[in-house]
Amino acid sequence: MSVAKASREVTLGFLTVVEHGADGLFGGYLVLNGLGRPLEFHCTEPVRPSRAQEILYGPTLRPFLFGEQIGGALVNRSKRPVAAVLTDQEPVLALRTAVDCPMALVLAGPQRPETNVGDPAVGPSAASPGRCRFDPAHGAPAGLALFTLGTHRLAVLGGSSEDRHLITERLGDWAHSFDLAEPFQRIREAIEEARQGGS
Amino acid sequence: MxxxxxxxxxxxxxxxxxxxxxxxxxxLEVPVRPFITGFNRALGRGVPIRFRRLAWAGQPPRSVSVAIGSTTVRARTFLFAQPQGEEASSALAASHPRAAMPTQPGRAGAPDRATRIRPPRDIVKLEDRLHYLLQPPLEALFRNGLLGFPVRPFTYQLEGIAFLYPRHSAVLADEMGLGKTMQAITAIRLLLRLGEVHSVLVVCPKPLVANWRREFEHWAPEVPVVVIQGQPARRQWLWELAGVPVKIANYELLRRDWESWQSAGPAAPAIHFDLVVLDESQRIKNRASVSSQAVRSISRSRSWALTGTPVENSLEDLVGIFEFLAPGLLSPRMRPSAVGQTISDYVLRRTKDQVFDDLPPRLYRDAEVELVPEQRESYRRAEKDGVLRLSALGEGVTIQHVFELVLRLKQICNFDPATGASAKLERLEADLEEVAASGRKALVFSQWVETLRQLAVRLSRFGPLEYHGGVPPSRREEVLRRFRHSPEATVLLISYGAGGVGLNLQCASYVFLFDRWWNPAVEDQAISRAHRIGTAEAVTITRLLAVNTIEERIQRILEEKRELFEALFASAGSPTRTGLSQKEIFSLFDLAPPSATRQAA
Structure with missing residues (x-):
């Protein structure tokens, strides 16, 4: 089997949420084949939490909205199984309890060859809005388990150690040639396109 | 005490x-009286507690129930078909060792740059727009082995590819030498590999057919290409041949075949292409020409035009090209500003100055020569007789009459017809001595085959090669190969007509314009054979000019036109005439044009 064919058979889900001020939250879920080509795209209409939710969910509001509400709605609409769901928004990981495929947080884009291991993992496109950044000097975000896949830094929920193993196994072969952070930029642009009302 | x-x-x-x-x-007597605090006694005393029974009074406390509710999330779904072409193209890539060659470093462009495909404005359906918007950056496609390159493309070339890829109507109008052919081939390759097109026709001038074939072998070695040529029956078979993704035809041949299809009526072959690419598309600037009608008659889904000079003379040139791309979009009556706005999403034009900081410069020098006495005498006689004849014609004089005189005088400026004496040749020989001594190569352009042949004889010690209409097409490739690779081949004598476009001759550091063309754009095309991507050192352009002759007068007008042309592109398209007008041509001999308006040059 050719590398291209093997890569193509992997499907990956990329999920992110964009905040648009007063308009609310827009979720986008992009399913790609192993060559990075789009197979499915799902996006939400704007979601705005009620005042009661804001008060009563308190600090758990974002995981509730990003993960359970938006993430759940998007992943449930997908027609294809995916090897993993990746996100660049930590609250989206709350979706993990509702899906039965591994999930990981992409912390930064591929490291430049000249980047030292000990340097802050600021990838080439790390300046993109919404991108999670991680400075090793300050340790891992609470409740997350960090690991490296190819040139990428990922994190899974602390209680999902099996996810790390599955993601490494399923994505390890081609993670070297694929910028796992790049598809989120596509999603943001697609959300913007949809938001502006093209139809 | x-x-x-x-x-x-x-x-x-x-x-x-x-x-x-x-x-x-x-x-001293100080009285002291002890007293009792009672503290210890108090500790032992019990606390008196009194009990009193009270009746409950008032309402029970109020409570409020707040329903958090569940947020209803509405979502939209867009499904994209798995590209059918990827399966076949992967097999194709595996079968061709060069196809999946990894991208090599060494060219301009940041390694982490992401060149994204953007949907053009004329795509309005959201699903179609997202289809393009969600495609991976071109660099990702190249990195994961879907497409490989012999050398890494420049950043602006990737942007050109991303421009062409989603467009059904597009003009790539980069300045000569920036690699329009490569960009078009790679965009075609991408469309083929991703299954978005299956049949492509490239139409180019006849001298460029071999160049296109060579460029396909270089940039898309896995893509099968056939050239439509040969006898009519064979051509008919080739037109209808299925399963070949790319066909190349030349304008002249297409014109002939179209005329035969016209006469064949319903028996004419029903040919459809997913994409038709016109190279040097200024060939169809005249909407009434047979070439224009022929290419417009081809059934197609996408139409691209490649040209370094989208406007050679006037706005009508652009209207002619857009009649092929998007019929009716432009009209000659539109104001230039409106045209510019209308075509902004269809046209991509970059100049070398915009994309290269480090391309070696062009060094112009005007070599003004005095005609040798024999030439001067021949010239004086020819001009005097000619002007007298024109004057005698009165109102019957036509622009054709004037042209004939201009050409006659220009030929005398090259060589004296009686003796073969040539002031320009003397200057050229002196310069070529230096070129040859330095081990460099030179291109010498003329508009006449006869002049080039004379030069070939007189410059024989430089081993000159010839590339013009008098050289059979079957021999031309060999001529170019020898010029590029043989150290003995110092000079290539080349005509504006045959060699002005499409050739890559970066090995030449010197360009001599033995005589001048009418239009600055054509001269720029000629110079760009040497001054283009891959040029390692400055290119010196020597414009030979016989002073006090018709050449000097033409030069003056051309310089004004060149300034105008550059101003047009700088202002993003406000086309006006850049060729010689009828009035200007008559003014070369201080003649007034006849009252009736005739066609300009």
Whole structure:
């Protein structure tokens, strides 16, 4: 089997949420084949939490909205199984309890060859809005388990150690040639396109 | 106590100052009365507690129930078909060792740059727009082995590919030498590999057919290409041949075949292409020409035009090209500003100055020569007789008459017809000595085959090669190969017509314009054979000019036109005439044009 064919058979889900001020939250879920080509795209209409939710969910509001509400709605609409769901928004990981495929947080884009291991993992496109950044000097975000896949830094929920193993196994072969952070930029642009009302 | 001794007594204390000679005893009485606090007794006393029974009064406390509710999330879904072409193309890639060649470093462009495909404005359906918007950056496609390159493309070339890829109507109007052919081939390759097109026709001038074939072999070695040529029956078979993704035809041949299809009526072949690419599309600037009608008659889904000079003379040139791309979009009556706005999403034009900081410069020098006496005498006679004849024609004079005289005089400026004497040749020989001595190569352009042949004889010690209409097409590739690779081949004598476009001759560091063309754009095309991507050192352009002749007068007008042309592109398209007008041509001999308006040059 050719590398291209093997890569193509992997499907990956990329999920992110964009905040648009007063308009609310827009979720986008992009399913790609192993060559990075789009197979499915799902996006939400704007979601705005009620005042009661804001008060009563308190600090758990974002995981509730990003993960359970938006993430759940998007992943449930997908027609294809995916090897993993990746996100660049930590609250989206709350979706993990509702899906039965591994999930990981992409912390930064591929490291430049000249980047030292000990340097802050600021990838080439790390300046993109919404991108999670991680400075090793300050340790891992609470409740997350960090690991490296190819040139990428990922994190899974602390209680999902099996996810790390599955993601490494399923994505390890081609993670070297694929910028796992790049598809989120596509999603943001697609959300913007949809938001502006093209139809 | 001694006399005079003072004593201070405090109850229970006494103090003797060290030097107190006199102390008097005084008795102090301080009464002390002890009292009882009762603290210990209080600790032992019990706390008195009194109980009182009260009746409950008032309403029970109020409570409020707040429903958090669940947020209803509405979502939209867009499904994209798995590209059918990827399966076949992967197999194709595996079968061709160069196809999946990894991208090599060494060219301009940041390694982490992401060149994204953007949907053009004329795509309005959201699903179609997202289809393009969600495609991976071109660099990702190249990185994961879907497409490989012999050398890494420049950043602006990737942007050109991303521009062409989603467009059904597009003009790539980069300045000559920036690699329009490569960009078009790679965009075609991408469309083929991703299954978005299956049949492509490239139409180009006849001298460029071999160049296109060579460029396909270089940039898309896995893509099968056929050239439509040969006898009519064979051509008919090739037109209808299925399963070949790319066909190349030349304008002249297409014109002939179209005319035969016209006469064949319903029996004409029903040919459809997913994409038709016109190279040097200024060929169809005249909408009424047979070439224009022929290419417009081809059934197609996408139409691209490649040209370095989208406007050679006037706005009508652009209208002619857009009749092929998007019929009716432009009209000659539109104002230039409106045209610019209308075509902005269809046209991509970059100049070398915009994309290269480090391309070696062009060094122009005008070599003004005095005609040798024999030439001067021939010239004087020809001009005097010619002007007299034109004057004698009166209102019957036509632009054709004037042209004939201009051409006659220009030929004398090259060589004296009687003796073969040539001031330009003398200057050229001197310069070529230097070129040859330095081990460099030179291109010498002329508009006449006869002039080039004369030069070939007179410059024989430089081993000149010839590339013009008098050289059979079957031999031309060999001529170019020898010029590029043979150290003995110092000079290539080349005509504007045959070699002005499409050739890559970066090995030449010197360009000589032995005579001048009418239009600056054509001269730029010629110079760009040497000054283009891959040029390693500055290119010196020598424009030979016979002073006090018709050439000097033409030069003056051309310079004005060149300034105008550059101003047009700088202002993003406000086309006006850049060729010689009828009035200007007549003015070369101080003649007034006839009253009836005739066609400009």
């Amino acid at each position: 001694r006399s005079g001794e003072r004593l201070v007594r405090v109850r229970g204390l006494s103090w003797h100052p060290p030097e107190a000679p006199t102390v008097r005893r005084v008795a």
